[in-house]
Amino acid sequence: MTRARSRMSEAAQRFAERRRKEDEAPRLSEEVPQLATLKLEMEERSAVSVGADNKYVRHVMVDNAPALFEVPCGDPACRDGGHDLTAGILRELRSNAERFEAQGTCRGTTGNNECRRMLRLVGMATYR
Numbered sequence: 001m002t003r004a005r006s007r008m009s010e011a012a013q014r015f016a017e018r019r020r021k022e023d024e025a026p027r028l029s030e031e032v033p034q035l036a037t038l039k040l041e042m043e044e045r046s047a048v049s050v051g052a053d054n055k056y057v058r059h060v061m062v063d064n065a066p067a068l069f070e071v072p073c074g075d076p077a078c079r080d081g082g083h084d085l086t087a088g089i090l091r092e093l094r095s096n097a098e099r100f101e102a103q104g105t106c107r108g109t110t111g112n113n114e115c116r117r118m119l120r121l122v123g124m125a126t127y128r
Contacts, residue, residue, distance in 0.1 A: 018070070025066035032093045035062050037126045044074045047105075047116040073106045073117055081108015083119040096127050 028035065038060040045053045054074045069089045073081035083104035092100035100123045106115040 014072070018072070021070065022066040022068055025068040028060070028065040028067045029063050031067040031090060034096065034127045035093055035125060036128050038062055038065075038093070039124045040069075041122045041124075042071065043120045044071075045118055046075070047118060053117075071104075071119055071121075073108050073115060075106075075108075075110060075115060075117055077110045078106060078108040078115045078117070079110070081106040081115045081117070083107075085119070085121060089121075089123060092123065093125060097123075097125065098127075099124055 028038075040058040040060065041055075042058065043055050067086070067090060069085045071083045071085065073083070075081070083106060085102045085104050088102045089100075092102075102121045102123070104119050106117040106119070108115040
């Protein structure tokens with residue numbers, strides 16, 4: 001039971017930290033004022049798998065979204081991992097790219113090894 005509480009506490013701490021970063025980040029509408037809509041299609045997979053382990057689409061609410069694109073690692077055993085795609089995505093959005101791709105490797109650890117999960121993202125944006 002203590003281990004389960006510890007894990008929940010770790011998850012709660014990670015969530016609180018992510019929320020703090022989002023609250024402190026500049027708003028996307030301020031960073032890219034001409035942006036009207038943004039859709040992100042993401043695929044995540046382990047470094048050794050051929051197909052995607054996780055696929056999902058995120059529709060970003062541009063008017064109040066943070067200009068922060070940090071995606072948590074999808075492996076529940078990963079510690080201190082995730083994918084920070086903020087710089088690349090903002091660069092594409094500031095250049096008014098309507099379609100762009102980005103990818104990143106998880107920087108966390110699973111046990112004594114590097115996690116190395118891969119995230120591939122396709123972004124689709126419209127502008128005013």
